[in-house]
Amino acid sequence: MYPSTTNFYITNPAFCKTTRLVSLRPADKFHKGSRSLIVSFTERDCDSRPTEASATVELSQHAEMLRCRCRCRHSRHHSREGGSKPISKKCWRGPGGFQRIGALQINSWAEEVERFPTPGTDTPGPTAHCLKPRKSVFGPVLKKTASSTMKPQKSVDEKQSLLPLSRTLANHDASATRLQQNVQRLSSSIMGSLASHRESSKLFTPLRLGEMNLEHRVIMSPLTRLRCPGSFPTPLVTEYYTQRATKGGLLITEGMHPSLMGGGYYGAPGMFAPEHVRAWKKVTEAVHAKGAFMACQLWHVGRAAVSISLGGRQPVSSSATNIGYFNRTTPGGQKVPNETARAMDLQDIKDTIDDFVHAAKCAIEAGFDCVEIASGNGYLLDQFLNSNVNLRTDAYGGTKENRARFPLEVLDAVIAAIGASKVSIRTSPWGTVWLPLDADPIANYRYALSEVEKRGVAYVCLTHPRTDLLLEEKTKMENMYAAIKSGKVAAAVEDLHLRHFLEVLKTTPVLASGSYDGENCFEEVEGGELDAVSFGRWFISNPDLVEKLRLGKRLTKWDPATFYASEAGSEGYTDYPFGEVKDEEAAKC
Structure with missing residues (x-):
């Protein structure tokens, strides 16, 4: 009533x-x-x-x-x-x-x-x-x-x-x-x-990121969905992104492998062959037709791969370490144990930099407005940054400057190829996905981000410490507290936030992702701490997320069972409803 x-x-x-x-x-x-x-x-x-x-x-x-x-x-x-x-x-x-x-x-x-x-x-x-x-x-x-x-x-x-x-x-x-x-x-x-x-919130005001003039600040995060059999997008992928495109909005694609050695997941897309360029051009054209912008995330998984997904070749990383998890790699979704990676030599490093450059050029040719380099969440570039995984003693290990050398060389090479205004980078200073927490995350990532600040890139995206798709938020925070209190991490519990890193990004636009919902997405943008917020799982289950946030409508809850699919089906992908749903189906956020 x-x-x-x-x-x-x-x-x-x-x-x-x-x-x-x-x-x-x-x-x-x-x-x-x-x-x-x-x-x-x-x-x-x-x-x-x-x-x-x-x-x-x-x-x-x-x-x-x-x-x-x-x-x-x-x-x-x-x-x-x-x-x-x-x-x-x-x-x-x-x-x-x-x-x-x-x-x-x-x-x-x-x-x-x-x-x-x-x-x-x-x-x-x-x-x-x-x-x-x-x-x-x-x-x-x-x-x-x-x-x-x-x-x-x-x-x-x-x-x-x-x-x-x-x-x-x-x-x-x-x-x-x-x-x-x-x-x-x-x-x-x-x-x-x-x-x-x-x-009238600042969240729905214009923002310039590089050469992209956005009309609002609700960004779609890169979301691995494994709906690209053979590493190529299907018409269903085009529909998925087009559903979530809004005038003046920015969609960041799921991570794309810059080479065969950068892969590791069946169903994840690539961006290195002419066929990839032609297939993704259909997606970008459909998104642009709705007035939206699109960034391509380039993603080398490093030691998160297994040899069965690399044609029998051994995965590579900064050092010969083992991730310690089981990985889903086969078309049927079979999980096999991760293997000890091979430490990259100098030729491997040079080849990988060349792979990123080639992939970035392919992305621009495919119609993407920007390229985002994945340098977080425990994947290859993060494996060089992290002091507990990077055990090298050469120019790419030891000090924080040396550990940041390879990610910065990748960034510089891509900037030289397509221009700084079309390049961005994503990192997770407090990340514990696929690797242990860094021994000194504040000093380590402040240095790396201060160097990124000098490059004049389109934006930097940081991940909040509370975010970990592998663990419940409470469990992750408890693990981080335990690591800090044990003396293994040079930080205090009260340091678990992004302010340390925002301080060095004085001119670069900053996005953040991590457990944002219909309530808490406004404050940091309103207060000027962030320039925009990046949504992941809420964009999965709410193709009209921007409109719902603008009008204060209830958000539809996602189904984790359909996040990753071994078959390229529409369930949990393109079949989420537009508009509000019934109370029992709505998320309590």
């Missing part, structure tokens, strides 16, 4: 929660001097775990704000040291066992308007990242006053927006029908206002 308001957010500083309002309905009991509503919502905590809950929202007599009191149902909360501890009887709660978590100024439709201090402190939240005042994505910028109330710098004309609603809510004898109408009107107003603010 009552409309959903899926984009109404409240921040709970006491628990570092973000609340998404799901539905409104009249409360069973009215509070004196106000009308009350029952709110059903979903919360996500710092670990992105959803929690179903409900709350009572009081509409004050003068309709100045919504006050939300949430019954405390959480079994744990965060301590200042970043850990967690059980809630005790002294847990801060308001009257009647309700915890006061925030308020919403009706005349501003702001995301955050009040912060309540944690008991015994003068601060509003438990951890450092919770204390930083945020700009509201959906409303005016808020600033804190001496009264500890967050007030908007600008407000809507109250004569047009507040007085009718205020008079209605002040009438304590209003009928249940009238209250229902007010709820519907309030819900519609919130939804309309928030949708408007989403559309």
Whole structure:
């Protein structure tokens, strides 16, 4: 009966929660001097775990704000040291066992308007990242006053927006029908206002990356899907990318092997033969017809390959090391153990650089607007950067400068071939995919990225430390914490972020990928920390992701079972629906 308001957010500083309002309905009991509503919502905590809950929202007599009191149902909360501890009887709660978590100024439709201090402190939240005042994505910028109330710098004309609603809510004898109408009107107003603010977000403003003039900053990440039998794209691949193309948007392709030795996965595409150029030209033409741009990622897997996928040849890497995983390599999806790689000699290094140059030229000939060099996620270039995998003692190993030499030589050669404005690079400083965490990731990758900064490339894409497709986010973070605390990594737990690397990229546009969703994709772009955000799995299951983010629509959940296919079928590839789906099929994000 009552409309959903899926984009109404409240921040709970006491628990570092973000609340998404799901539905409104009249409360069973009215509070004196106000009308009350029952709110059903979903919360996500710092670990992105959803929690179903409900709350009572009081509409004050003068309709100045919504006050939300949430019954405390959480079994744990965060301590200042970043850990967690059980809630005790002294847990801060308001009257009647309700915890006061925030308020919403009706005349501003702001995301955050009040912060309540944690008991015994003068601060509003438990951890450092919770204390930083945020700009509201959906409303005016808020600033804190001496009264500890967050007030908007600008407000809507109250004569047009507040007085009718205020008079209605002040009438304590209003009928249940009238209250229902007010709820519907309030819900519609919130939804309309928030949708408007989403559309005006910086995320949907123009951005220039090299020679590409984007109209929004929602980027599609490179996603290995293994739908290219024989390493060539089919018409289904063309349909897949065209579905996700938007005017002024940027799609980054799945990784393409620059040579036969760079391969390792059946169904992954290549970019080194004339047939590859002709096949991918059909894809780029279809994407360009929709007004979108397309970048080709060049991807040498190094020791992640096995000899069965290389025609019997031994995989190569920076050193003779073994990845230690099982790899899916055969057309039937059979998994075989990885082998110990052969350390590349100087001729191997020269040949591989030439392969990247040839592949980059092929990509431009195929109609791609940019070439992205894959230098992260545990593949070949990352195997040279990582101090725990690169055990060399020559000019390509030992010091951070030497370990970065080969990736930078690849970058320089590709720039010389097609121009810096058409070249980009992707890396993962905190990566643990296919390799252990680097012994000194901050110093190592700051140096490498400072050298990239000098090259004037189109963009750099960094991967957040929380991202690892092989492990659950919680498991990965626990592994990283353990490595740091054991003394094997020259970093502290509080260093697990991208700020160290953003500091050296002063002029180069920066994209970031890693667990972004319909809620958290706005803040870093709004705050100027990033120039754009890159989505992976949400683009798989939402071909119209850009439109959904713009309008605040629910996102469709992906099916991991169809990420990689041994057969080039449409299931989980081109058959995801456009538009919103039913509640039970929608992702809780």
